[in-house]
Amino acid sequence: MFKIAVVDKIHSDGIKLLEKNQKFQHEVIEDLSKKNLISKLPAFDGITLRRGKIDAEILEKCKNLKVISRHGVGYDNVDIKSLKKNNITLLVTATTASVSPAEHIMFMILNISKGKNFYDQAVRNGKFESIMHMKNNNNFELSNKKILIVGFGRIGRKLIKRCLGFEMKVYAYDPFVDKRIIESLGGIKVDDLNKSLKEIDILSLSVPLTEKTHNMINLEKMKIMKKSAVIINISRGGVVNERDLNEALNNKIIYGAGLDVFEKEPPTNANPLLTNENVLLSPHAATFTEECLSKMSIETVQNIINFFENKLDKSMIVKL
Numbered sequence: 564m565f566k567i568a569v570v571d572k573i574h575s576d577g578i579k580l581l582e583k584n585q586k587f588q589h590e591v592i593e594d595l596s597k598k599n600l601i602s603k604l605p606a607f608d609g610i611t612l613r614r615g616k617i618d619a620e621i622l623e624k625c626k627n628l629k630v631i632s633r634h635g636v637g638y639d640n641v642d643i644k645s646l647k648k649n650n651i652t653l654l655v656t657a658t659t660a661s662v663s664p665a666e667h668i669m670f671m672i673l674n675i676s677k678g679k680n681f682y683d684q685a686v687r688n689g690k691f692e693s694i695m696h697m698k699n700n701n702n703f704e705l706s707n708k709k710i711l712i713v714g715f716g717r718i719g720r721k722l723i724k725r726c727l728g729f730e731m732k733v734y735a736y737d738p739f740v741d742k743r744i745i746e747s748l749g750g751i752k753v754d755d756l757n758k759s760l761k762e763i764d765i766l767s768l769s770v771p772l773t774e775k776t777h778n779m780i781n782l783e784k785m786k787i788m789k790k791s792a793v794i795i796n797i798s799r800g801g802v803v804n805e806r807d808l809n810e811a812l813n814n815k816i817i818y819g820a821g822l823d824v825f826e827k828e829p830p831t832n833a834n835p836l837l838t839n840e841n842v843l844l845s846p847h848a849a850t851f852t853e854e855c856l857s858k859m860s861i862e863t864v865q866n867i868i869n870f871f872e873n874k875l876d877k878s879m880i881v882k883l
């Protein structure tokens with residue numbers, strides 16, 4: 564019998580899978596405080612992890628732990644060095660967490676290019692007629708606009724199809740992806756990020772948070788961009804510098820932004836973007852569709868079952 568800690572609630576479809584399998588016993592842990600995790604987790608052989616931080620101190624105490632199965636693809640909430648040192652395998656939901664995020668990027672782009680909730684408010688507030696003669700219409704068509712996708716992995720490759728469907732011109736910056744892959748999907752590979760930033764209308768980020776990508780898009784980069792440009796970040800908070808973004812929006816250095824992720828989650832009142840009307844915000848919700856959450860919960864649990872039954876698809880393993 565393997566003991567599995569389900570750290571943070573997941574969709575019931577994943578839990579049903581665990582319940583059906585006699586070889587596994589599980590406990591859902593909803594209190595994500597370090598105090599609780601450090602006292603509970605040493606008893607388990609495997610962990611499924613949605614939110615919750617598993618640091619080196621916790622991992623040092625987990626002597627039975629063989630595998631962590633992330634509900635998601637980012638793993639900045641786990642101490643990688645300690646996983647490696649203790650020979651713990653890290654798995655991700657490699658096939659199920661990209662369609663909804665790509666759709667979420669489109670939701671943000673469409674919302675911003677069509678005036679956020681402006682029209683809805685206008686109709687409700689009796690401004691139906693006056694909108695027709697509106698001056699300074701900032702709405703724009705997506706057709707023929709240039710989008711730069713930074714990070715051309717699973718999400719980037721789903722996003723390009725959606726952008727091409729809107730007749731956009733798609734550029735991709737990802738030093739680790741071959742030009743032929745980008746071109747075969749209808750994109751143009753970019754080698755010089757700064758040069759491309761000068762020319763594009765929309766920048767969308769789908770990179771992991773690493774030392775290299777932290778603050779990758781700062782004020783200096785925003786100043787290179789067109790004044791009409793829009794930045795969308797669904798990847799991780801900190802890839803776009805929040806203070807710089809606030810300054811760029813306030814000083815009309817760029818036009819708009821959409822953020823699903825924040826340096827500190829949930830963001831505190833000290834975050835100036837919470838009161839900035841030029842940014843569209845969502846609560847780290849890019850995967851929050853019924854389909855995506857169900858499929859991710861199943862994949863998270865199936866990965867851990869496959870690990871213990873020696874049937875694991877290698878593409879789910881993160882190379883540490």
Ligand SMILES: NC(=O)c1ccc[n+]([C@@H]2O[C@H](COP(=O)([O-])OP(=O)(O)OC[C@H]3O[C@@H](n4cnc5c(N)ncnc54)[C@H](O)[C@@H]3O)[C@@H](O)[C@H]2O)c1
Pocket residue numbers: 635636637638660661664713714715716717718719736737738739740769770771772773775776797798799823824847848849850
């Ligand atoms: N908001 C959400 O709910 C949500 C959901 C899914 C994923 N994410 C985030 O989005 C990220 C991307 O997801 P994915 O599934 O496409 O991951 P992925 O690993 O398939 O793709 C990431 C791509 O980024 C590229 N990359 C790495 N460093 C780079 C750099 N310095 N410059 C340019 N490209 C770089 C990699 O080569 C890779 O192709 C995840 O790491 C995760 O943090 C967020």
